[in-house]
Amino acid sequence: MSRADDFERQGFLVLPDFVPAASCDALKARAEALVEGFQPETVSIFTTHEQTRTSDEYFLSSGDQIRFFFEEGAFRPDGSLRQAKALSLNKIGHALHDLDPLFSEFSRTPALAALSAELGLRQPLLLQSMYIFKQPHIGGEVNSHQDSTFLYTDPPTCLGFWFALEDATLENGCLWALPGGHRVGLKKRFVRAPGGGTAFRVLDATPVPEEGFVPLEVKKGTLVVLHGLLPHKSGPNTSPKSRHAYSVHLIDGAASYPLDNWLHRSAQMPPRGF
Template identity: 40%
Template sequence: MYEKVVKQYETNGFAVIEKFFSAEEVNLMKKEIDVLIKKMPEESQRTVFSTVDSESQQNKDRYFLESGDKISYFYEQGALGPNGELLVEPHLSLNKIGHALHELDPVFKKMTFSEQVKEVAFQLGYEEPAVVQSMCIFKNPGIGSEVTAHQDATYLYTEPVKVTGFWVALDDATVENGCLWFAAGSHKSGVHRRYVRNPDQGSDQLLIYKSGPPIYQRSNFKPVPVEKEGTNNFDSFINKDKLILLCIRKSCKTI
Protein backbone atom coordinates (compact mmCIF):
# COMPACT_ATOMS: atom_id res chain seq x y z
CA MET A 1 0.00 0.00 0.00
CA TYR A 2 2.82 2.40 0.88
CA GLU A 3 5.46 1.22 -1.61
CA LYS A 4 5.41 4.52 -3.51
CA VAL A 5 5.60 6.48 -0.26
CA VAL A 6 8.63 4.50 0.94
CA LYS A 7 10.41 4.97 -2.39
CA GLN A 8 9.78 8.74 -2.37
CA TYR A 9 10.92 8.94 1.24
CA GLU A 10 14.16 7.09 0.55
CA THR A 11 14.89 9.11 -2.60
CA ASN A 12 13.81 12.60 -1.56
CA GLY A 13 13.84 12.46 2.24
CA PHE A 14 10.10 13.18 2.43
CA ALA A 15 6.79 11.83 1.15
CA VAL A 16 3.24 13.17 1.19
CA ILE A 17 0.32 10.87 2.02
CA GLU A 18 -3.05 12.34 1.09
CA LYS A 19 -6.16 11.77 3.22
CA PHE A 20 -4.07 10.21 5.97
CA PHE A 21 -6.62 11.17 8.62
CA SER A 22 -10.37 11.45 8.08
CA ALA A 23 -12.20 14.78 8.12
CA GLU A 24 -13.80 13.72 11.40
CA GLU A 25 -10.41 12.98 12.98
CA VAL A 26 -8.97 16.32 11.84
CA ASN A 27 -11.97 18.23 13.18
CA LEU A 28 -11.60 16.38 16.48
CA MET A 29 -7.96 17.48 16.72
CA LYS A 30 -8.83 21.09 15.89
CA LYS A 31 -11.52 21.13 18.58
CA GLU A 32 -9.03 19.73 21.06
CA ILE A 33 -6.62 22.53 20.20
CA ASP A 34 -9.36 25.03 21.09
CA VAL A 35 -9.73 23.24 24.43
CA LEU A 36 -5.97 23.47 25.03
CA ILE A 37 -5.94 27.18 24.18
CA LYS A 38 -8.56 27.78 26.88
CA LYS A 39 -6.21 26.07 29.36
CA MET A 40 -3.42 28.55 28.58
CA PRO A 41 -1.33 29.44 31.68
CA GLU A 42 -2.18 32.65 33.52
CA GLU A 43 -0.16 35.84 33.11
CA SER A 44 2.25 35.21 35.98
CA GLN A 45 3.34 31.94 34.37
CA ARG A 46 3.92 33.56 30.97
CA THR A 47 6.45 36.20 32.02
CA VAL A 48 9.34 33.91 31.05
CA PHE A 49 8.55 34.83 27.44
CA SER A 50 8.00 38.55 27.93
CA THR A 51 11.48 39.83 28.87
CA VAL A 52 14.83 39.72 27.10
CA ASP A 53 17.47 39.76 29.86
CA SER A 54 20.00 36.95 30.35
CA GLU A 55 18.12 35.42 33.29
CA SER A 56 14.98 35.27 31.18
CA GLN A 57 16.88 33.51 28.38
CA GLN A 58 18.06 30.89 30.86
CA ASN A 59 14.48 30.44 32.05
CA LYS A 60 13.27 30.06 28.46
CA ASP A 61 15.92 27.43 27.78
CA ARG A 62 15.01 25.60 30.98
CA TYR A 63 11.30 25.77 30.13
CA PHE A 64 12.07 24.23 26.74
CA LEU A 65 14.30 21.51 28.18
CA GLU A 66 11.66 20.52 30.74
CA SER A 67 8.78 20.38 28.25
CA GLY A 68 9.39 16.83 27.03
CA ASP A 69 6.97 15.25 29.49
CA LYS A 70 4.49 18.12 29.69
CA ILE A 71 1.96 20.06 27.65
CA SER A 72 3.78 23.39 27.43
CA TYR A 73 2.83 26.64 25.72
CA PHE A 74 5.27 28.59 23.54
CA TYR A 75 4.44 32.14 22.44
CA GLU A 76 5.21 34.14 19.34
CA GLN A 77 7.62 37.04 19.51
CA GLY A 78 5.62 40.21 20.17
CA ALA A 79 2.56 38.39 21.54
CA LEU A 80 3.14 39.22 25.22
CA GLY A 81 3.56 42.39 27.24
CA PRO A 82 6.20 42.86 29.99
CA ASN A 83 4.01 41.24 32.65
CA GLY A 84 2.92 38.28 30.55
CA GLU A 85 -0.29 39.91 29.37
CA LEU A 86 -1.56 39.01 25.91
CA LEU A 87 -1.20 41.71 23.26
CA VAL A 88 -3.21 39.71 20.71
CA GLU A 89 -6.06 37.21 20.80
CA PRO A 90 -5.14 33.94 22.59
CA HIS A 91 -5.23 31.80 19.44
CA LEU A 92 -2.92 34.27 17.66
CA SER A 93 -0.39 34.45 20.49
CA LEU A 94 0.85 30.88 20.30
CA ASN A 95 3.75 29.52 18.30
CA LYS A 96 3.15 25.95 19.44
CA ILE A 97 1.81 23.69 22.17
CA GLY A 98 3.96 20.63 23.00
CA HIS A 99 5.82 18.33 23.54
CA ALA A 100 3.97 15.43 25.21
CA LEU A 101 0.53 15.66 23.63
CA HIS A 102 0.89 12.03 22.58
CA GLU A 103 1.11 11.00 26.25
CA LEU A 104 -1.06 13.48 28.13
CA ASP A 105 -3.88 14.48 25.78
CA PRO A 106 -6.39 11.69 25.03
CA VAL A 107 -7.31 12.96 21.56
CA PHE A 108 -3.74 13.35 20.35
CA LYS A 109 -2.72 10.11 22.04
CA LYS A 110 -5.38 8.26 20.05
CA MET A 111 -4.26 9.84 16.77
CA THR A 112 -0.57 9.28 17.48
CA PHE A 113 -0.99 5.58 18.12
CA SER A 114 -3.53 5.02 15.35
CA GLU A 115 -3.11 2.05 13.04
CA GLN A 116 -2.17 4.20 10.03
CA VAL A 117 0.68 5.85 11.94
CA LYS A 118 1.93 2.46 13.12
CA GLU A 119 1.77 1.06 9.58
CA VAL A 120 3.75 3.93 8.04
CA ALA A 121 6.39 3.67 10.78
CA PHE A 122 6.67 -0.06 10.08
CA GLN A 123 6.95 0.48 6.33
CA LEU A 124 9.73 3.02 6.93
CA GLY A 125 11.77 0.41 8.76
CA TYR A 126 10.90 0.99 12.41
CA GLU A 127 10.70 -2.24 14.40
CA GLU A 128 10.11 -0.70 17.82
CA PRO A 129 9.15 2.92 17.14
CA ALA A 130 8.95 5.37 20.03
CA VAL A 131 7.41 8.83 19.94
CA VAL A 132 9.88 11.33 21.31
CA GLN A 133 7.76 14.49 21.03
CA SER A 134 4.52 15.85 19.63
CA MET A 135 3.23 19.37 19.14
CA CYS A 136 0.66 21.62 17.51
CA ILE A 137 2.23 24.42 15.48
CA PHE A 138 0.02 27.39 14.70
CA LYS A 139 1.74 29.42 11.95
CA ASN A 140 -0.46 32.45 12.51
CA PRO A 141 -0.18 35.29 9.96
CA GLY A 142 1.30 38.69 10.78
CA ILE A 143 3.12 37.74 13.98
CA GLY A 144 6.28 35.96 15.06
CA SER A 145 9.71 35.65 13.53
CA GLU A 146 11.09 33.83 10.52
CA VAL A 147 11.88 30.11 10.72
CA THR A 148 15.12 29.72 8.80
CA ALA A 149 16.19 26.65 6.83
CA HIS A 150 17.27 23.84 9.16
CA GLN A 151 17.39 20.11 9.85
CA ASP A 152 15.39 18.59 12.68
CA ALA A 153 18.45 16.47 13.50
CA THR A 154 20.15 19.69 14.63
CA TYR A 155 17.76 19.83 17.58
CA LEU A 156 16.79 16.18 17.99
CA TYR A 157 19.82 13.97 17.65
CA THR A 158 19.87 10.24 18.38
CA GLU A 159 22.38 7.39 18.30
CA PRO A 160 21.98 5.59 16.01
CA VAL A 161 20.54 8.38 13.91
CA LYS A 162 17.01 7.62 12.74
CA VAL A 163 14.21 10.12 13.29
CA THR A 164 11.09 10.61 11.17
CA GLY A 165 8.66 13.50 11.45
CA PHE A 166 4.93 13.14 10.76
CA TRP A 167 3.68 16.61 9.82
CA VAL A 168 -0.13 16.57 9.73
CA ALA A 169 -2.07 19.31 7.93
CA LEU A 170 -5.08 20.34 10.02
CA ASP A 171 -5.78 23.01 7.38
CA ASP A 172 -4.65 23.20 3.77
CA ALA A 173 -0.91 23.93 3.80
CA THR A 174 -0.29 25.99 0.67
CA VAL A 175 2.53 28.15 -0.66
CA GLU A 176 0.56 31.20 0.49
CA ASN A 177 -0.01 30.10 4.09
CA GLY A 178 3.23 28.42 5.13
CA CYS A 179 3.67 24.95 3.68
CA LEU A 180 7.01 23.23 4.15
CA TRP A 181 9.83 23.72 1.63
CA PHE A 182 12.34 20.90 1.14
CA ALA A 183 15.68 20.42 -0.57
CA ALA A 184 15.01 16.99 -2.06
CA GLY A 185 17.75 14.44 -1.43
CA SER A 186 19.54 16.59 1.14
CA HIS A 187 18.88 13.98 3.85
CA LYS A 188 21.84 12.04 2.46
CA SER A 189 24.34 14.74 3.42
CA GLY A 190 24.51 14.09 7.18
CA VAL A 191 23.93 16.42 10.13
CA HIS A 192 25.23 19.92 9.44
CA ARG A 193 24.85 21.51 12.86
CA ARG A 194 24.09 20.50 16.46
CA TYR A 195 22.16 22.35 19.19
CA VAL A 196 23.42 21.12 22.56
CA ARG A 197 23.55 21.83 26.28
CA ASN A 198 26.22 24.40 27.01
CA PRO A 199 29.19 22.78 28.83
CA ASP A 200 30.04 26.20 30.32
CA GLN A 201 27.91 26.21 33.46
CA GLY A 202 28.74 29.86 34.12
CA SER A 203 27.25 31.04 30.83
CA ASP A 204 23.94 32.86 30.45
CA GLN A 205 23.00 30.37 27.73
CA LEU A 206 21.96 26.85 28.68
CA LEU A 207 21.77 25.78 25.02
CA ILE A 208 24.22 26.61 22.23
CA TYR A 209 25.01 25.70 18.63
CA LYS A 210 28.26 23.79 18.18
CA SER A 211 28.99 25.58 14.90
CA GLY A 212 27.82 28.49 12.79
CA PRO A 213 24.75 28.29 10.55
CA PRO A 214 25.23 26.32 7.33
CA ILE A 215 24.72 28.13 4.05
CA TYR A 216 22.01 26.60 1.87
CA GLN A 217 21.26 27.37 -1.76
CA ARG A 218 17.77 28.85 -1.74
CA SER A 219 17.17 27.57 -5.26
CA ASN A 220 17.38 23.99 -3.96
CA PHE A 221 14.22 24.40 -1.88
CA LYS A 222 10.84 23.61 -3.41
CA PRO A 223 7.41 24.05 -1.79
CA VAL A 224 5.52 20.88 -0.84
CA PRO A 225 1.84 21.76 -0.32
CA VAL A 226 -0.32 19.34 1.66
CA GLU A 227 -4.11 19.37 1.66
CA LYS A 228 -6.05 19.21 4.91
CA GLU A 229 -6.11 15.65 6.34
CA GLY A 230 -2.82 14.78 4.62
CA THR A 231 0.58 14.15 6.18
CA ASN A 232 4.14 14.96 5.17
CA ASN A 233 6.64 12.40 6.48
CA PHE A 234 10.28 13.48 6.46
CA ASP A 235 13.74 12.39 7.54
CA SER A 236 15.33 14.51 10.27
CA PHE A 237 18.41 14.97 8.06
CA ILE A 238 16.54 16.72 5.26
CA ASN A 239 16.99 20.47 4.88
CA LYS A 240 13.62 22.15 5.35
CA ASP A 241 12.48 25.71 5.46
CA LYS A 242 9.59 26.48 7.76
CA LEU A 243 6.76 21.82 11.17
CA ILE A 244 4.06 17.18 14.51
CA LEU A 245 4.91 14.11 15.65
CA LEU A 246 8.49 12.82 15.73
CA CYS A 247 9.24 9.10 15.78
CA ILE A 248 12.48 7.33 16.68
CA ARG A 249 13.57 3.74 17.16
CA LYS A 250 12.93 2.66 20.74
CA SER A 251 16.54 1.47 21.00
CA CYS A 252 17.86 4.90 20.06
CA LYS A 253 19.54 7.08 22.64
CA THR A 254 18.56 10.75 22.44
CA ILE A 255 21.50 13.12 22.79
Protein backbone atom coordinates in the same frame (compact mmCIF):
# COMPACT_ATOMS: atom_id res chain seq x y z
CA MET B 1 7.96 2.76 -6.81
CA SER B 2 7.13 2.12 -3.15
CA ARG B 3 6.67 4.77 -0.49
CA ALA B 4 9.94 3.64 1.09
CA ASP B 5 11.74 4.09 -2.25
CA ASP B 6 10.25 7.57 -2.69
CA PHE B 7 11.25 8.48 0.85
CA GLU B 8 14.82 7.27 0.35
CA ARG B 9 15.07 9.21 -2.92
CA GLN B 10 13.72 12.60 -1.85
CA GLY B 11 13.73 12.57 1.96
CA PHE B 12 10.03 13.29 2.35
CA LEU B 13 6.59 11.98 1.46
CA VAL B 14 3.33 13.84 0.85
CA LEU B 15 0.34 11.59 1.58
CA PRO B 16 -3.00 13.34 0.85
CA ASP B 17 -6.19 12.36 2.72
CA PHE B 18 -4.26 10.41 5.34
CA VAL B 19 -6.46 11.76 8.15
CA PRO B 20 -10.24 12.35 7.90
CA ALA B 21 -11.38 15.97 8.10
CA ALA B 22 -13.42 15.16 11.21
CA SER B 23 -10.28 13.98 13.03
CA CYS B 24 -8.51 17.21 12.08
CA ASP B 25 -11.44 19.23 13.42
CA ALA B 26 -11.52 17.24 16.67
CA LEU B 27 -7.81 17.86 17.27
CA LYS B 28 -8.24 21.59 16.58
CA ALA B 29 -11.15 21.75 19.03
CA ARG B 30 -9.11 19.96 21.70
CA ALA B 31 -6.19 22.36 21.20
CA GLU B 32 -8.57 25.31 21.52
CA ALA B 33 -9.88 23.87 24.80
CA LEU B 34 -6.33 23.47 26.13
CA VAL B 35 -5.54 27.08 25.22
CA GLU B 36 -8.74 28.26 26.90
CA GLY B 37 -7.61 26.62 30.12
CA PHE B 38 -4.07 28.00 29.91
CA GLN B 39 -3.33 30.83 32.33
CA PRO B 40 0.08 32.25 31.37
CA GLU B 41 2.15 32.65 34.51
CA THR B 42 5.35 32.09 32.53
CA VAL B 43 5.76 33.73 29.12
CA SER B 44 8.04 31.73 26.84
CA ILE B 45 8.59 32.80 23.24
CA PHE B 46 9.51 30.20 20.66
CA THR B 47 11.87 31.05 17.83
CA THR B 48 14.18 29.11 15.54
CA HIS B 49 16.55 32.05 15.10
CA GLU B 50 19.73 30.90 16.82
CA GLN B 51 20.63 34.24 18.35
CA THR B 52 17.32 34.52 20.18
CA ARG B 53 16.30 30.91 20.84
CA THR B 54 14.64 30.70 24.22
CA SER B 55 16.48 28.30 26.52
CA ASP B 56 14.60 29.04 29.71
CA GLU B 57 13.64 26.38 32.20
CA TYR B 58 10.03 26.39 31.01
CA PHE B 59 11.24 25.30 27.57
CA LEU B 60 13.93 22.89 28.76
CA SER B 61 11.58 21.05 31.11
CA SER B 62 8.79 20.65 28.53
CA GLY B 63 9.86 17.23 27.20
CA ASP B 64 7.29 15.40 29.32
CA GLN B 65 4.83 18.26 29.83
CA ILE B 66 2.16 20.22 27.96
CA ARG B 67 3.54 23.75 27.65
CA PHE B 68 2.50 26.85 25.69
CA PHE B 69 4.88 29.05 23.65
CA PHE B 70 4.10 32.50 22.28
CA GLU B 71 4.88 34.05 18.91
CA GLU B 72 7.65 36.65 18.79
CA GLY B 73 5.25 39.17 17.24
CA ALA B 74 2.51 38.66 19.81
CA PHE B 75 3.55 41.39 22.23
CA ARG B 76 3.50 45.17 22.34
CA PRO B 77 6.63 46.99 23.54
CA ASP B 78 5.12 47.22 27.03
CA GLY B 79 4.77 43.41 27.21
CA SER B 80 1.01 43.23 26.72
CA LEU B 81 -0.52 40.99 24.06
CA ARG B 82 -1.43 42.61 20.75
CA GLN B 83 -4.37 40.26 20.30
CA ALA B 84 -6.30 37.55 22.13
CA LYS B 85 -4.34 34.77 23.85
CA ALA B 86 -5.72 32.19 21.41
CA LEU B 87 -4.27 34.19 18.50
CA SER B 88 -0.89 34.79 20.16
CA LEU B 89 0.54 31.31 20.61
CA ASN B 90 3.18 29.73 18.38
CA LYS B 91 2.79 26.15 19.57
CA ILE B 92 1.95 23.69 22.32
CA GLY B 93 4.60 21.10 23.20
CA HIS B 94 6.08 18.66 23.77
CA ALA B 95 4.21 15.64 25.24
CA LEU B 96 0.66 16.06 23.99
CA HIS B 97 0.82 12.57 22.50
CA ASP B 98 1.36 11.03 25.95
CA LEU B 99 -0.57 13.32 28.29
CA ASP B 100 -3.76 14.05 26.36
CA PRO B 101 -5.99 11.08 25.41
CA LEU B 102 -7.26 12.58 22.14
CA PHE B 103 -3.78 13.50 20.94
CA SER B 104 -2.53 10.05 21.93
CA GLU B 105 -5.30 8.39 19.94
CA PHE B 106 -4.56 10.59 16.92
CA SER B 107 -0.83 9.83 17.16
CA ARG B 108 -1.06 6.08 17.67
CA THR B 109 -2.90 4.43 14.79
CA PRO B 110 -2.26 1.16 12.96
CA ALA B 111 -1.63 3.17 9.76
CA LEU B 112 1.13 5.21 11.41
CA ALA B 113 2.66 2.14 13.03
CA ALA B 114 2.76 0.40 9.65
CA LEU B 115 4.25 3.46 7.97
CA SER B 116 7.02 3.84 10.53
CA ALA B 117 7.93 0.16 10.08
CA GLU B 118 7.83 0.55 6.31
CA LEU B 119 10.30 3.42 6.58
CA GLY B 120 12.75 1.41 8.63
CA LEU B 121 12.11 2.04 12.33
CA ARG B 122 12.62 -1.23 14.19
CA GLN B 123 11.56 0.00 17.64
CA PRO B 124 9.54 3.18 16.98
CA LEU B 125 9.22 5.50 19.97
CA LEU B 126 7.07 8.63 19.93
CA LEU B 127 9.44 11.17 21.48
CA GLN B 128 7.99 14.64 20.88
CA SER B 129 4.80 16.30 19.68
CA MET B 130 3.84 19.86 18.82
CA TYR B 131 0.59 21.61 17.98
CA ILE B 132 1.59 24.47 15.64
CA PHE B 133 -0.76 27.43 15.15
CA LYS B 134 0.99 29.54 12.46
CA GLN B 135 -1.25 32.43 13.45
CA PRO B 136 -2.80 34.88 10.95
CA HIS B 137 -0.57 37.90 10.27
CA ILE B 138 2.03 37.06 12.96
CA GLY B 139 2.85 33.38 12.30
CA GLY B 140 6.63 33.43 12.35
CA GLU B 141 9.08 32.20 9.75
CA VAL B 142 10.88 28.94 10.56
CA ASN B 143 14.43 28.90 9.23
CA SER B 144 15.87 25.95 7.32
CA HIS B 145 16.73 23.20 9.77
CA GLN B 146 17.11 19.43 10.20
CA ASP B 147 14.98 17.75 12.86
CA SER B 148 17.89 15.51 13.87
CA THR B 149 19.65 18.66 15.07
CA PHE B 150 17.16 18.78 17.92
CA LEU B 151 16.28 15.08 18.31
CA TYR B 152 19.59 13.35 17.73
CA THR B 153 20.23 9.64 17.96
CA ASP B 154 23.32 7.62 17.08
CA PRO B 155 22.87 6.64 14.33
CA PRO B 156 20.36 9.32 13.24
CA THR B 157 16.83 7.84 13.20
CA CYS B 158 14.51 10.83 13.71
CA LEU B 159 11.32 10.65 11.65
CA GLY B 160 8.76 13.44 11.50
CA PHE B 161 5.01 13.06 10.91
CA TRP B 162 3.52 16.49 10.09
CA PHE B 163 -0.27 16.66 9.73
CA ALA B 164 -2.03 19.55 7.98
CA LEU B 165 -5.09 20.32 10.11
CA GLU B 166 -5.94 23.15 7.71
CA ASP B 167 -4.96 23.83 4.10
CA ALA B 168 -1.31 24.90 3.90
CA THR B 169 -0.56 27.39 1.11
CA LEU B 170 2.17 29.77 0.02
CA GLU B 171 0.13 32.60 1.51
CA ASN B 172 -0.22 31.15 5.01
CA GLY B 173 3.27 29.71 5.39
CA CYS B 174 3.38 26.17 4.00
CA LEU B 175 6.39 23.90 4.42
CA TRP B 176 9.31 24.02 1.99
CA ALA B 177 11.63 21.01 1.58
CA LEU B 178 14.92 20.36 -0.22
CA PRO B 179 14.47 17.19 -2.30
CA GLY B 180 17.37 14.81 -1.67
CA GLY B 181 18.75 17.14 0.98
CA HIS B 182 18.79 14.38 3.60
CA ARG B 183 22.03 13.23 2.00
CA VAL B 184 23.97 16.40 2.95
CA GLY B 185 24.71 15.00 6.42
CA LEU B 186 23.88 16.44 9.83
CA LYS B 187 25.22 19.98 10.22
CA LYS B 188 24.84 20.59 13.95
CA ARG B 189 23.26 19.47 17.20
CA PHE B 190 21.23 21.47 19.72
CA VAL B 191 22.52 20.37 23.13
CA ARG B 192 22.38 21.29 26.79
CA ALA B 193 25.44 23.35 27.61
CA PRO B 194 27.63 22.19 30.53
CA GLY B 195 27.17 25.51 32.33
CA GLY B 196 23.42 25.65 31.81
CA GLY B 197 21.20 26.67 28.95
CA THR B 198 21.74 25.34 25.44
CA ALA B 199 24.15 25.58 22.55
CA PHE B 200 24.50 24.55 18.93
CA ARG B 201 27.39 22.13 18.41
CA VAL B 202 28.66 22.40 14.82
CA LEU B 203 29.39 19.06 13.18
CA ASP B 204 29.88 20.23 9.60
CA ALA B 205 30.31 23.91 8.77
CA THR B 206 29.53 23.40 5.08
CA PRO B 207 26.30 25.36 4.46
CA VAL B 208 23.10 23.72 3.27
CA PRO B 209 22.24 24.85 -0.27
CA GLU B 210 19.85 27.80 -0.30
CA GLU B 211 18.49 26.95 -3.75
CA GLY B 212 16.30 24.03 -4.73
CA PHE B 213 13.66 24.11 -1.99
CA VAL B 214 10.16 23.26 -3.18
CA PRO B 215 6.90 24.39 -1.55
CA LEU B 216 4.65 21.71 -0.09
CA GLU B 217 1.21 23.19 -0.57
CA VAL B 218 -1.15 20.58 0.88
CA LYS B 219 -4.79 20.16 1.74
CA LYS B 220 -6.26 19.56 5.17
CA GLY B 221 -5.80 15.92 6.19
CA THR B 222 -2.48 15.49 4.39
CA LEU B 223 0.42 13.80 6.15
CA VAL B 224 3.92 15.03 5.29
CA VAL B 225 6.68 12.65 6.38
CA LEU B 226 10.10 14.23 6.95
CA HIS B 227 13.46 12.48 7.19
CA GLY B 228 15.35 13.72 10.25
CA LEU B 229 18.25 14.91 8.08
CA LEU B 230 16.07 16.70 5.51
CA PRO B 231 16.50 20.50 5.43
CA HIS B 232 13.06 22.10 5.56
CA LYS B 233 11.54 25.43 6.53
CA SER B 234 8.38 27.51 6.35
CA GLY B 235 7.69 31.12 5.54
CA PRO B 236 5.87 33.65 7.71
CA ASN B 237 2.09 33.76 7.68
CA THR B 238 1.14 37.26 6.57
CA SER B 239 -2.34 36.17 5.45
CA PRO B 240 -5.60 36.43 7.42
CA LYS B 241 -5.86 32.61 7.50
CA SER B 242 -4.26 30.38 10.13
CA ARG B 243 -2.28 27.24 9.23
CA HIS B 244 -2.79 24.81 12.08
CA ALA B 245 -0.68 21.65 12.01
CA TYR B 246 0.28 18.85 14.35
CA SER B 247 3.61 17.06 14.31
CA VAL B 248 4.97 13.97 16.03
CA HIS B 249 8.64 13.03 15.98
CA LEU B 250 9.74 9.43 16.33
CA ILE B 251 13.10 7.84 17.02
CA ASP B 252 14.25 4.23 16.92
CA GLY B 253 14.65 2.71 20.37
CA ALA B 254 17.47 0.58 18.98
CA ALA B 255 19.63 3.71 18.59
CA SER B 256 21.48 5.61 21.32
CA TYR B 257 19.89 8.80 22.70
CA PRO B 258 22.69 11.01 24.10
CA LEU B 259 22.31 12.56 27.56
CA ASP B 260 23.25 16.02 26.26
CA ASN B 261 20.19 16.23 23.98
CA TRP B 262 18.05 19.20 24.99
CA LEU B 263 14.85 17.17 25.34
CA HIS B 264 14.75 15.17 28.54
CA ARG B 265 11.94 13.01 29.88
CA SER B 266 11.57 11.80 33.44
CA ALA B 267 12.21 8.18 34.32
CA GLN B 268 8.50 7.92 35.14
CA MET B 269 7.58 8.81 31.54
CA PRO B 270 9.99 7.19 29.09
CA PRO B 271 9.05 7.45 25.42
CA ARG B 272 6.80 4.66 24.22
CA GLY B 273 5.70 3.33 20.87
CA PHE B 274 2.36 2.62 19.25
